[in-house]
Amino acid sequence: MTYSTAEIWLIIVLLGAGTYLIRFSFLGIIGDRPMPQIILRMLRYTPVAVLPAMVAPLVVWPAATAGAPDPVRMIAALAALLVGVWKKQVLWAIGAGVVTLYAGLFLTGQF
């Protein structure tokens, strides 16, 4: 990370202000004036549209192996995803990913 201290705090403050404005938007400013349907529809997909693009390269080319694909990390990633789909619970999914990762690292002698 190469940001200056001031830049990091700028990110924190602007992200906080932006997030607050999003939360305040309808409740405090827009009220119940009608919004175009298409905008409300797009909002529904934002998290699921952003997170996979962010995580996929981290799984395929992990930083810890200098970008070399690592079967242990890939299987752990798959476990976290599948258990999340199955259990619908973030914590279960994190648990599955962590257990799989450590089991894999242990079996391959990296831990």
Added chain:
Amino acid sequence: MSSATVKSAYAAGIRDGLPFIFVAAPFSLLFGVVATEAGLTLAQAMGFSIVVIAGAAQFAALQLMVENASIALVLLAALAVNLRMAMYSAALVPYIGSAPMWQRALISYVNFDQSYIASAARYEARPQMRVAERVWFFLGVSTPLVPLWMSMTAVGALVGSAIPPEYALDFALPITFLAMIGPMLRTLAHVAAALTSMVVGLVLVGLPSGTGLLIAAACAMVTGVLVELWQERRA
């Protein structure tokens, strides 16, 4: 209105918020650990959890900061993750839109996934609730969670620096993201959006950090909406 019903609504909110402790505490702890791993100070990690209070966006910002993305891209991506909260804000209007401004302003600060989901469920189940009761219920749900979210980040930041590299903490962040994605895949449209995001994200990985992510997210949102419209037309 009697203050007794308001108090009992607040108490009911606290009760409904308590189970989420088991979600918020480890998640926040992990943020503290990953933030210090990435090079943030204790104060900066806490700054995120106090000023932003939004798990997924905090992790997203952190990941892009690790990649040294431009400040504009860090903000854009993290705020995009938070856009769903505009939906929560809109959904609350019919229930508490007539509450005093200071109450709406306060609720906006503590409007996150768990507090919104628990409150919306209660409002729907009990349409006879008055506006003041609804407000205090919402604040009740947030009461155990908000201080916990802030303090567990501090704990994570303090213990995180003591964890050696063979614990593979580099992978805590990807696992957390993947764990968040699974429960979001509720409909075919969500699955299509996620797949588009993943494929475009991988293809455009060579672009300057964060740029490919934004293009992938835009493609994925459009895909989600198109699949949803297509399904409606068939139904």
